[in-house]
Amino acid sequence: MPKTKVIEIEPLTRVEGHGKVTIHLDEHNNVDDARLHIVEFRGFERFIKGRPYWEVPVIVQRLCGICPVSHHLAASKAMDVIVGAKKITDTAEKMRRLMHYGQMFQSHVLHFFHLCSPDLLFGFGSDLKDRNVIGVIAKHPELATQAVMMRKFGQEIIKVTAGKKIHGTSSVPGGINKNLSIEERDPLLKQIDQMKEWTRGALKIAKDYTVEHLQLAKEFGTFNSSHLSLVREDGALDLYHGNLRAIDANGNIIFDQVDYQKYYNFIMEEVRTWSYMKFPFIKTRGHVDGWYRVGPLSRMNTCGFIDTPEADKALQEFKSVTNGKPNHMSLAYHWARMIEITHCVEKMEELLNDPDLQGTDLLVKGERQAEGVGLIEAPRGTLFHHYKVDENDLVTFCNLIVSTTNNNEAMNRAVKNVATRYLSGQQKITEGMLNHVEVAVRAYDPCLSCATHAIGQMPLKVELYDVNNNLIDEKSKGL
Amino acid sequence: MKKKKLATVSLAGCFGCHMSLLDIDERILDLVELVEFDRSPINDIKKFTTRCDIGLIEGACCNEANVHTLIDFRKNCDILVGVGQCAIMGGLPVMRNAIMHSDDPLRECLDEAYLNSKYVYNPSNEIPNDPALPLLLDKVYTCPQVVKIDYQIPGCPPSGDMLWRALTALITGTHFQTSYEYELIKYD
Numbered sequence: 103m104p105k106t107k108v109i110e111i112e113p114l115t116r117v118e119g120h121g122k123v124t125i126h127l128d129e130h131n132n133v134d135d136a137r138l139h140i141v142e143f144r145g146f147e148r149f150i151k152g153r154p155y156w157e158v159p160v161i162v163q164r165l166c167g168i169c170p171v172s173h174h175l176a177a178s179k180a181m182d183v184i185v186g187a188k189k190i191t192d193t194a195e196k197m198r199r200l201m202h203y204g205q206m207f208q209s210h211v212l213h214f215f216h217l218c219s220p221d222l223l224f225g226f227g228s229d230l231k232d233r234n235v236i237g238v239i240a241k242h243p244e245l246a247t248q249a250v251m252m253r254k255f256g257q258e259i260i261k262v263t264a265g266k267k268i269h270g271t272s273s274v275p276g277g278i279n280k281n282l283s284i285e286e287r288d289p290l291l292k293q294i295d296q297m298k299e300w301t302r303g304a305l306k307i308a309k310d311y312t313v314e315h316l317q318l319a320k321e322f323g324t325f326n327s328s329h330l331s332l333v334r335e336d337g338a339l340d341l342y343h344g345n346l347r348a349i350d351a352n353g354n355i356i357f358d359q360v361d362y363q364k365y366y367n368f369i370m371e372e373v374r375t376w377s378y379m380k381f382p383f384i385k386t387r388g389h390v391d392g393w394y395r396v397g398p399l400s401r402m403n404t405c406g407f408i409d410t411p412e413a414d415k416a417l418q419e420f421k422s423v424t425n426g427k428p429n430h431m432s433l434a435y436h437w438a439r440m441i442e443i444t445h446c447v448e449k450m451e452e453l454l455n456d457p458d459l460q461g462t463d464l465l466v467k468g469e470r471q472a473e474g475v476g477l478i479e480a481p482r483g484t485l486f487h488h489y490k491v492d493e494n495d496l497v498t499f500c501n502l503i504v505s506t507t508n509n510n511e512a513m514n515r516a517v518k519n520v521a522t523r524y525l526s527g528q529q530k531i532t533e534g535m536l537n538h539v540e541v542a543v544r545a546y547d548p549c550l551s552c553a554t555h556a557i558g559q560m561p562l563k564v565e566l567y568d569v570n571n572n573l574i575d576e577k578s579k580g581l
Numbered sequence: 582m583k584k585k586k587l588a589t590v591s592l593a594g595c596f597g598c599h600m601s602l603l604d605i606d607e608r609i610l611d612l613v614e615l616v617e618f619d620r621s622p623i624n625d626i627k628k629f630t631t632r633c634d635i636g637l638i639e640g641a642c643c644n645e646a647n648v649h650t651l652i653d654f655r656k657n658c659d660i661l662v663g664v665g666q667c668a669i670m671g672g673l674p675v676m677r678n679a680i681m682h683s684d685d686p687l688r689e690c691l692d693e694a695y696l697n698s699k700y701v702y703n704p705s706n707e708i709p710n711d712p713a714l715p716l717l718l719d720k721v722y723t724c725p726q727v728v729k730i731d732y733q734i735p736g737c738p739p740s741g742d743m744l745w746r747a748l749t750a751l752i753t754g755t756h757f758q759t760s761y762e763y764e765l766i767k768y769d
C-alpha cells in the first residue's frame with residue numbers, strides 16, 4: 103500500500119459536541135480521503151431499557167444540552183402514543199410549540215452568531231485570535247450584544263414553557279404540566295417587536311452573504327442530494343409536527359405524507375466499519391444512493407410554503423436563487439436558518455397572544471399502547487424517537503436517529519469536497535486552510551453531542567505505526 | 582488587574598454545562614473583560630498555548646481520549662473545576678456502568694446499537710474498527726476518579742447564575758459564599 107500522511111483536526115471547535123476530522127494525503131500531497139469521526143459512545147438505547155416510560159422525556163435530554171427541548175418533545179410525542187393520547191389538548195400542544203420555537207430560535211442564533219459568524223465576518227482563513235465570539239464582541243459589539251439578547255429571549259421562552267432553560271421538565275406523556283401565566287407572558291411580549299427587528303437584520307446578513315458570495319457558495323461543499331423533512335398536510339413548513347416527505351436532487355417526490363409511526367419501512371441505518379456514526383438511507387434507493395440531507399436547507403427545499411408572511415417572502419427569495427430547483431449549497435444552510443428564525447419569531451408572537459396558552463386543560467389519556475414513535479423537526483433536522491413499553495410500564499426497546507446522524511454522509515462529502523479543493527497539492531498546510539474544512543462541517547451545525555448517543559463501537563484493536571510502517575504499539579480489548 | 586486565563590472542555594457530557602455558561606447572557610461582555618480564553622470549544626484554540634489559571638471540565642471520561650484530555654488539563658491549569666453532574670458523578674453517561682444482570686454492560690450497549698437491531702443495515706456484522714477511533718473505557722469514570730479536582734459546581738447543568746457567581750469568585754479570588762438562596766442551590 104502506498105504510504106499516506108494523515109492530518110488530524112482535533113478537536114473540532116465551534117461545533118457542539120465532540121468530533122474530529124482525518125485527512126489522508128498521498129505522496130504528492132493530494133487528498134486521498136477525508137473523514138469526519140465521532141469519538142464518543144453512550145449506549146443510551148440499551149441503558150434506557152428497564153426505565154419507566156414517564157422518565158424518558160426528562161432523561162433523554164441529557165444526550166444533548168444544545169437542543170434538549172427537541173429530545174424532550176420527540177420523546178414526549180412518542181409517549182403520547184404510548185399513553186393513548188391520540189390528540190393532546192390545544193393548550194398542551196401550543197405550549198409545546200412555543201417551547202419548540204423558542205428552542206429553534208435560540209439554537210439558530212447561537213449557531214449563526216456565536217459559532218459561525220467569525221468565519222463569515224472575518225474570513226475562513228483569518229487570524230485565529232479574532233476568529234471566535236470574543237473577536238466578534240471586540241469588533242462588532244452591537245451585533246454581539248444583539249446575539250446575546252436574542253439567545254436570551256429564546257432561553258426565557260423555554261424557561262416559562264419548560265420550567266427550566268436547559269433540561270426542562272414540563273412536557274409529559276399525554277400533554278404538559280404547566281400553562282403560561284400572564285405574568286410570565288407579558289415581559290416576553292414586550293420584547294417581541296425588538297426581536298422581530300433584530301431577526302430581520304440577521305436574515306439580511308445571511309442572505310446578503312450568500313448572494314454576494316454566490317460563486318463561492320456554489321463551489322464550497324456543494325453536491326447533489328436528496329432532502330427529507332416533516333411537512334404539514336398542505337405542504338407547509340411545520341417544525342413541530344407533520345408527515346414525512348423526501349425529494350430527490352431534482353425536486354421530484356420520492357415519498358410524501360408518510361405517517362412516521364412506520365418510518366422504519368422507509369428509512370434504515372447502515373453501519374460502516376470506518377465510522378462510529380451510522381449512515382441512514384432511504385430504503386427504496388438502497389444504501390449506496392439512498393442518503394439524504396436534513397435540516398434548515400432541506401426544509402426549505404421540501405416545503406411548499408411557509409404559513410407566516412415574512413418567512414414565506416424570504417423563502418420565495420431563497421428559492422429564486424436556484425430558480426425553484428432544490429438548493430444544494432452547504433453554505434446556504436445559514437440563510438435557511440435565518441429564514442427559520444423569522445418564522446419562529448412570527449409564530450412566537452402569535453402564540454404569546456393566544457389565550458389558549460392560559461388554558462387549564464393540560465393532559466389527556468386513552469388506551470394504552472405498546473409502541474410509539476415521536477418525530478420532530480429539531481434545529482438540525484428530523485429527529486426520530488422510537489420506543490416499546492411493556493405492561494409494567496418499563497421501556498423494552500429504544501431506537502433513536504438523531505438529526506445530525508441523518509447528515510452523516512453529507513458532512514463526510516462536504517469535508518472531502520472542501521479538503522480536496524483547498525488542501526490538495528499544497529506544500530504547506532496552514533491552520534487557515536484547515537479551518538475551511540471546519541467551516542464546511544459547521545454549516546451543518548452538527549450536534550456531535552447528541553450524535554454520540556449510540557454510535558460508538560468498540561475498536562477491537564488499535565495499532566500504532568511509526569513512519570516506516572513498523573508496528574510500535576498495540577492495544578486491544580477482547581469482545 | 583491582569584486578565585486570568587481560562588480554559589474549558591467538554592468530555593463525555595451533553596454540552597449543556599457550556600450552554601449554561603452562555604446563560605450568563607449580557608454578563609459575557611463583562612467576563613471577556615476579566616478573562617482571556619485559552620483552549621476551549623468556543624474558539625479555535627485546540628491545544629494549550631499557555632498555563633491557565635482556571636480550567637472548567639464538563640463531562641465524565643468514557644474513552645481514552647477523555648482521560649488524556651483531563652490529565653492535560655490538570656497539568657496545564659492551576660485550578661480545576663468540575664462543572665455539572667457528569668463531571669462530578671458521571672451523570673447520564675455513567676448509566677451504562679450499571680445495567681441489571683449484566684457482567685459486561687458496555688458490550689450490551691454496543692450490541693444493542695449495532696448488531697441486534699433489526700432497523701440497522703449491517704450485512705458484514707462487523708464492528709467499526711478504525712484506528713482513528715479512541716479506545717472506549719470498560720466503564721465511565723468520573724473526573725475525581727482520574728485527577729484531583731479542586732472545586733465542584735453541581736447541577737445538571739448548574740444555572741448560569743450559579744456559574745457566574747462561582748466563576749467571578751474564582752477569578753477575583755474572593756471567598757465563595759457558603760449560603761445561597763434556594764434557587765441557586767436547588768440542583769436537578
Ligand code: SF4
Nearest residue numbers: 594595597665666667
Ligand atoms: S451535567 Fe447535565 S448539563 Fe452538564 S454535561 Fe452533564 S448532562 Fe449535560
